[in-house]
Amino acid sequence: MKKLMNKPSGFVDEMLDGLVSANPSLALSGETGRVVHRATTIRKGKVGVVSGGGSGHLPLFTGYVGEGLLDGCSIGNVFEGPTVGSCMEAIRLADGGQGVLRLYGNYGGDRMNFDMAGEMLEDEGIRTTTVLGNDDVASAGPSERQKRRGVAGIIYAYKTAGALAETGADLDAVTAIAQKTVDRTRTIGVALSPCQVPGSDKPSFTLGDNEIEMGMGIHGEPGIWRDQLKPADTIADEMIERLLADKPEGVGSRASILVNSLGATPLEELFILYRRARTQLEAAGITIVRPLVGHYATSMEMAGASISLCFVDDEIEALLAAPASCPFWTVTA
Amino acid sequence: MKKLMNKPSGFVDEMLDGLVSANPSLALSGETGRVVHRATTIRKGKVGVVSGGGSGHLPLFTGYVGEGLLDGCSIGNVFEGPTVGSCMEAIRLADGGQGVLRLYGNYGGDRMNFDMAGEMLEDEGIRTTTVLGNDDVASAGPSERQKRRGVAGIIYAYKTAGALAETGADLDAVTAIAQKTVDRTRTIGVALSPCQVPGSDKPSFTLGDNEIEMGMGIHGEPGIWRDQLKPADTIADEMIERLLADKPEGVGSRASILVNSLGATPLEELFILYRRARTQLEAAGITIVRPLVGHYATSMEMAGASISLCFVDDEIEALLAAPASCPFWTVTA
Amino acid sequence: MSVTVSSIAFAIARANEAMGPLEQVLNDADAKLGDGDTGGMLARVIGKMAEVDLSGAVDPGTALSQLAKAATLATGSSLGTLFATGLLAAGREAKGREAIDAGDLSDLVATARDAMIARGGASLGDKTVLDSLDAIADAVKDARTPDQAASAAAKAAADALEAFRSRPNRIGRARMFGDQTIGIDDPGMLAIRELTAALAR
Amino acid sequence: MSVTVSSIAFAIARANEAMGPLEQVLNDADAKLGDGDTGGMLARVIGKMAEVDLSGAVDPGTALSQLAKAATLATGSSLGTLFATGLLAAGREAKGREAIDAGDLSDLVATARDAMIARGGASLGDKTVLDSLDAIADAVKDARTPDQAASAAAKAAADALEAFRSRPNRIGRARMFGDQTIGIDDPGMLAIRELTAALAR
């Protein structure tokens, strides 16, 4: 796979350098050089919201640092968790005296690192809470929801927690809204072709010439089935069906939808998927609010798409509508 | 090449259906069903700004319909010009009584269609002017600049013409700022892998396993050279060098830069390119204003990137900063 | 005998029929040097023209203008727009005349040809439909009946295709291939040969 | 004889040397079922620890904590963070003691092992570094000198690797491959065997 890069060892640091120099609202800090945070210092009294994860998923994770979203983000090598040190630095920078929510995807490595960071910071008197994104319905059954991996749907929790934190809400409230948002968000992805970690000599997985995999994870974790490519409408139908079969208990009939490119899949194809998804949701009595279509959480040049549903209530819907601005997502009042 | 689509014959219409239903600020109209315009009707007295072109380049062209940008856009089949009929419809819908600027890329087919549409609308009493994007420095030498094709850089003219039109400026002024912006904008692209037109059984061109082509056009038009993949910094250096060698006469030292993915190339790689481009521009004494990095003008799943420079003056810089909002580009005051 | 609204309608219907087997042939010809859509495009354009109800057209000129408008809705490709341009120009010239005499056909084709040159910026000799039309304008000069004109046109279009085969394309997508286009038929010229042959049958 | 700050520094330096030829071997082992980075990661972590100036450390426990902190800056991978976790826990336990007796080593390794179980959520028997550490904790119980402990540890780590080869991985990336992991060495366990062998030399 051809990549526009220099040495693989510089991939992440050069990318971060470019990211923050192209976006003056962001700054890069820390002994590790792997913490992206808002260029302004945190407002005293504001609860901090931080995330983190491996590189290779832009706009995730660092791209969501901005007003009404994240305060900071620790970032690891490609598909590798952020270091404990960078997690600590991100949390410290996001602490305005009212504590910090750690909001990240449910991956073993990331959990270890954020947990360890949190424990080590307790000694410094920084209070932290944790909410784990676990929206990927393909990664475990409904009875083992806490084992599910986090994928694109986490941006809904970034948005609601970030918006509530801006209002001056306390750590418990910010944590609660993030948890509620995660609890109401479901995602499924379909992969059409793999990506390749810089420096690796082979792709992260292989698929046949005309083969796709339903439910594959964003690092190539095995999915639900492999089969020949099918028409977009057939694929959208199955994705929506699986999401609705996993609809959380007790939610209403309004949902936001995110149709996300895993990387190489162009906007044209996303809109073809969206069109069918919307039809199927409406047929199921669901009203779509604030649809999002685009590149929100990728795996570099992987081809494929994911669909997320966030079943809103009045509180979530209002927070999704609150102003927000980061390099890749702007919501205006 | 695997695509998330249904029948190739439905590709464009299904895509447009998805685009407008996901973006309530847009509407799809006309006997041809191939005109995207603002959902609100044009303000009486406002000059209209329309564009158009083939499908397969999202966010170009239809994605730039919105406040402070385009009023409407006619759109053709993939890599095929819009019909004369749809150009006429787009112009009619954008006419608020003060005339309409036709602002589109310099391709023979598109010119025929927009010219014919303009002539036929003269009878209806609609005044139109034309500005052609011709930013691709690889497509002809500086002495034949009027022959150059238009690529990603046209969005700068969308922005300035769109912003000036919102202020109530007249058609001559809007046309003049679009022309000035085009005259100060230069682009060069590098292709890493091809895309495939839906329904076609082969890619739009072929490149060797480790081969790239400098200067290739967005439909696969031949470029300047083909060679083995080089480090990103080497590629960025050559691109910036070629752009600066073609720097327009009499411009100052401030420029906006657009580092654009042709489709499959991920944000990570764009930021690696941006980082080096910035360094080289600064070394050449150029101050970067309002950098843009992302997917702004693509060729579906083509891998590669383009770099555009728009050499600003005070007027252009102020218009770039004016508020604007379309599905893929938001500028807030 | 002269060309009337109903003979125009008949000619379009016949061209539309002819496009059935032709579509793939023309696509294949275009695929060699272009984007392989000439056949599909022409089928769409002529199909759209065949749908037009010409019964209300007061004269042949108006009929040609109505057909031109239909074409502008059906395609954005070069050849389609050039067709529409030619029809529109010929229609304007003929407007008001109750019928078109066979002897007027040469001038009308020349008018269409010139409008298409003005629209597309190509020149005679670039190996395009223009060269076919130019040959036709010349060949139908002495035709006394529409049938004579049709046979002369078919022969001229066939001869032009032969004559230009050994020359390079100098316009459109094919131009990028330079001398590789020598020996290959231009899809637009091929289309004209086949359509005129169908009308002459 | 007992373990001092300077013998810790010496051990790290030796491990760092050993990583030279080991890096590729461990990457290759990880590539079979994981992401092929175990060697590169360990080289980075141990390299970073080797850079730490331990001369200011008041006791072995403090030295271990300083090494743990260095490790937390160098990697975000599972094994690296588990190493740091183990070192930190052992360091906390040893803090205040001027020296660590050979007889204390078993308890310290067990402390590290338990902290790593708590952090990573894996169990003994899952075919991970935990199983190597568990075997080492047991084997060094009766060691009188650091040298005896090193030999015993090396033998235990080698035996554990052999014993677990025929079992499946039940944690981490390798778990996705299920029974395909039977017959393949766990890269973390392989790393422990090689590093303890280097220390015993």
Ligand SMILES: Nc1ncnc2c1ncn2[C@@H]1O[C@H](COP(=O)(O)OP(=O)(O)O)[C@@H](O)[C@H]1O
């Ligand atoms: N500028 C032009 N002037 C005259 N004829 C042209 C011009 N461009 C294209 N053609 C004719 O159109 C034919 C190609 O038609 P078509 O396949 O519809 O065009 P496109 O290149 O837009 O796909 C060519 O064979 C040529 O005869």
Ligand SMILES: Nc1ncnc2c1ncn2[C@@H]1O[C@H](COP(=O)(O)OP(=O)(O)O)[C@@H](O)[C@H]1O
């Ligand atoms: N949760 C865990 N508990 C204990 N050991 C683990 C755990 N996860 C991974 N390991 C160990 O780490 C090794 C892999 O290390 P490394 O390649 O650095 O991890 P990664 O999978 O993050 O790339 C495995 O061979 C295993 O011994």
Ligand SMILES: [Mg+2]
């Ligand atoms: Mg790893």
Ligand SMILES: [Mg+2]
């Ligand atoms: Mg075409």
Ligand SMILES: [Mg+2]
């Ligand atoms: Mg063609």
Ligand SMILES: [Mg+2]
């Ligand atoms: Mg690994």
